[in-house]
Amino acid sequence: MSLLEQKLSGLLTKVRNEKPLVHNMTNVVVTNFTANGLYALGASPVMAYAPEEVADMAKIAGALVLNIGTLSREQVDAMIIAGQSANAHGVPVLLDPVGAGATPFRTESSLRIMQEVNVALVRGNAAEIAHLIGESRSIRGVDAGDDESSSGHSELAVRASRKLDTVVAITGAEDVITDGDTLRVVRGGDARLTKITGAGCLLTSVLGAFAAVEPDVLLAGTAGLAFYGAAAFRAGARTTDLGPGSFQTAFLDELDRLAPDSLTGHATVQDYAATGGITS
Numbered sequence: 001m002s003l004l005e006q007k008l009s010g011l012l013t014k015v016r017n018e019k020p021l022v023h024n025m026t027n028v029v030v031t032n033f034t035a036n037g038l039y040a041l042g043a044s045p046v047m048a049y050a051p052e053e054v055a056d057m058a059k060i061a062g063a064l065v066l067n068i069g070t071l072s073r074e075q076v077d078a079m080i081i082a083g084q085s086a087n088a089h090g091v092p093v094l095l096d097p098v099g100a101g102a103t104p105f106r107t108e109s110s111l112r113i114m115q116e117v118n119v120a121l122v123r124g125n126a127a128e129i130a131h132l133i134g135e136s137r138s139i140r141g142v143d144a145g146d147d148e149s150s151s152g153h154s155e156l157a158v159r160a161s162r163k164l165d166t167v168v169a170i171t172g173a174e175d176v177i178t179d180g181d182t183l184r185v186v187r188g189g190d191a192r193l194t195k196i197t198g199a200g201c202l203l204t205s206v207l208g209a210f211a212a213v214e215p216d217v218l219l220a221g222t223a224g225l226a227f228y229g230a231a232a233f234r235a236g237a238r239t240t241d242l243g244p245g246s247f248q249t250a251f252l253d254e255l256d257r258l259a260p261d262s263l264t265g266h267a268t269v270q271d272y273a274a275t276g277g278i279t280s
């Protein structure tokens, strides 16, 4: 196991031992799946939305995950209250800009959150991240367009990280994550993740669980992407001829079964300097 893989494995053990509380302000489609996925990973989920309580919940959480999937003006206002409380108490804030670019309201709301809250990590598909920095890419509702391949995601992630001044993760057939200096490419997963709703949303909350136990957000995010990819790969291998329903169940089981050595043979992480070649 490489030194990086050893560090990532240590973070899974920390999540399991510390069972961090992850405060999710998420969308109505994925709420149950997100809570079950966080439980399977070993974290403690809570969903709380009322403006009267979000500041109090965010400050006792290990991480706050803001997800605009079924947003309203009132909900975005509450997210900002929660985000500012998290910032004031040293709690990392993660943003999933679901459907940014599909409508101006989604793009503007994501940018407003990023202006008013110090966001530690943004995770989205390539189309969502591109639209956050004013670049155009095809998006259909909450999904990246059909023309989407993983080509160019690394460069896009670096541009976005530098412009938005935060760690950026772009997911797809391959995942990339960068703080603008270091870039990591994570390979794993299973294409059936695109057939179950909430695969991206749960992933952002999983990244939140890792950020709750590791202040280096790039490292925490890498661990989350890698273990998520490994669980999906293992679920895929167990359900080869089956459809998304069986895959989803197997995936939750594999999140639960993850062990510190589960990356071996199931997910790979490559480290690059953002401007050049592989560093490890």
Ligand SMILES: Nc1ncnc2c1ncn2[C@@H]1O[C@H](COP(=O)(O)OP(=O)(O)O)[C@@H](O)[C@H]1O
Residues within 6 Å of the ligand: 124, 125, 126, 142, 143, 144, 170, 171, 172, 173, 174, 175, 188, 189, 190, 191, 192, 193, 194, 198, 199, 200, 201, 203, 228, 229
């Ligand atoms: N073609 C694919 N093959 C394997 N895994 C994929 C593929 N597309 C997406 N994934 C995985 O699905 C998860 C959700 O990513 P993505 O579909 O990009 O997010 P979203 O659902 O927010 O659009 C990530 O773990 C990603 O690695």
Ligand SMILES: Cc1ncsc1CCOP(=O)(O)O
Residues within 6 Å of the ligand: 027, 029, 030, 069, 070, 098, 142, 196, 197, 198, 199, 200, 201, 202
């Ligand atoms: C289908 C849908 N519509 C609004 S939010 C949502 C869920 C999106 O989940 P994900 O981005 O993880 O696929």
Ligand SMILES: [Mg+2]
Residues within 6 Å of the ligand: 096, 098, 099, 124, 125, 142, 200, 201
């Ligand atoms: Mg999404």
